[in-house]
Amino acid sequence: MLHIVNKSPFEKDAFTSCMGHASSSSTVLLIEDGVFAALKGSAVADQLSKAKVVALQSDVAARGIEANLAEGIELVDYAGFVDLVTENRTVQSWV
Amino acid sequence: MSEIKKFLYVNRKAPYGTVYALESLEVVLIGAAFDQDVRLIFMDDGVFQIKKGQNAEASGMKNFSPTYNALGDYDVNQIYVEKESLEARGLTLDDLMDLTYEDEDDDWAEKKSIRLLSADEIRDLMEESDVVLSF
Amino acid sequence: MPSMDVNGSAVDVDEEGYLSDINDWNKDIAVALAETEEVELTESHWEVIDFLREYYDEYQIAPAVRVLTKAIGKKLGKDKGNSKYLYELFPYGPAKQACKIGGLPKPTGCI
Numbered sequence A: 001m002l003h004i005v006n007k008s009p010f011e012k013d014a015f016t017s018c019m020g021h022a023s024s025s026s027t028v029l030l031i032e033d034g035v036f037a038a039l040k041g042s043a044v045a046d047q048l049s050k051a052k053v054v055a056l057q058s059d060v061a062a063r064g065i066e067a068n069l070a071e072g073i074e075l076v077d078y079a080g081f082v083d084l085v086t087e088n089r090t091v092q093s094w095v
Numbered sequence B: 001m002s003e004i005k006k007f008l009y010v011n012r013k014a015p016y017g018t019v020y021a022l023e024s025l026e027v028v029l030i031g032a033a034f035d036q037d038v039r040l041i042f043m044d045d046g047v048f049q050i051k052k053g054q055n056a057e058a059s060g061m062k063n064f065s066p067t068y069n070a071l072g073d074y075d076v077n078q079i080y081v082e083k084e085s086l087e088a089r090g091l092t093l094d095d096l097m098d099l100t101y102e103d104e105d106d107d108w109a110e111k112k113s114i115r116l117l118s119a120d121e122i123r124d125l126m127e128e129s130d131v132v133l134s135f
Numbered sequence C: 001m002p003s004m005d006v007n008g009s010a011v012d013v014d015e016e017g018y019l020s021d022i023n024d025w026n027k028d029i030a031v032a033l034a035e036t037e038e039v040e041l042t043e044s045h046w047e048v049i050d051f052l053r054e055y056y057d058e059y060q061i062a063p064a065v066r067v068l069t070k071a072i073g074k075k076l077g078k079d080k081g082n083s084k085y086l087y088e089l090f091p092y093g094p095a096k097q098a099c100k101i102g103g104l105p106k107p108t109g110c111i
Helices: A014-021 A034-040 A043-049 A057-062 A080-087 B020-034 B043-051 B064-072 B085-087 B119-127 C029-038 C043-059 C064-076 C083-089 C096-102
Strands: A004-005 A027-028 A050-057 A073-074 A091-094 B006-011 B036-041 B080-081 B100-103 B109-111 B114-117 B131-134 C004-005 C009-012
Touching: A004 A014, A004 A034, A014 A027, A014 A034, A014 A043, A014 B119, A027 A034, A027 A080, A034 A043, A034 A057, A050 A057, A050 A080, A050 B114, A073 A080, A073 C029, B006 B020, B006 B043, B006 B119, B006 C064, B020 B036, B020 B043, B020 B064, B036 B043, B036 B119, B043 B064, B064 B100, B064 C043, B064 C064, B080 B085, B080 B119, B080 C043, B085 B114, B085 B131, B100 C029, B114 B119, B114 C029, B119 C009, C004 C029, C043 C064, C043 C083, C043 C096, C064 C083, C064 C096, C083 C096
Parallel strands: A004 A027, A004 A091, A027 A050, A050 A073, B006 B036, B006 B131, B036 B080, B080 B114
Antiparallel strands: B100 B109, C004 C009
């Protein structure tokens, strides 16, 4: 299953709630301000290990945080975004 | 006849502050016409949507909480509330509305629609659903 | 805003002829609304309209026709809780027409 988070974890609880309910086999895609959840050494960084976490490259680049990402965060482009959506039977957007 | 899919509506926002709760309720009611397997989850601030004793009169907004009582009429009777979310807010099941339905297969006996689930059980519910709609 | 004339006074309605303010409703307005729908109100019609208004009062929504049919059957008897009976009373859709005459908004899920 694919989970999508688009809100900063420092402003909303969507990311924390998502990681608390994502199975270890699921993928969590961070987009828009959700990409801030992928920062290395942040207050929520210890939650990143609970599932596979990927971030949308263009949103990461726009915010200038590419060099600040935690280890193991995979980046995808829009085509990769589409692949994730089609590969997974269910998608949940944590609005 | 198309196959029956498991629809899961995830409600995570408090009512009144944003329009998510009301929108979700309307989508559930409209979707109920399509004969699918419908489940509702109330978690995080979403548990406030079905808090007892709402009175929006002085706020000038419409109190739509009575409409949750109609869900049983719409055959929406699988309603799950996350235990951890209630506890984090100092609430118990007694603070929530008594949502019920009449069981057609049991001589229309009135039964409770709400069940408490742990975060782990909610995760499983999400995983086994065909369509997840999050509000 | 469109309006309709009821015994010399104007009542606000929306583009589809539903009352703008549910609190404006009274039986004279119901008769006038029924005329626009070409429905002549009988006791049987009132039974359904009164039921709908009570349902709205309790749940704050007008029920979908499937829900209405089931609920009418339970309250008024099986001979009335079927779509044939309700469509005979309100040929253009029981939920839609009866709601309009009863001064209620269009039922949720009624497209």
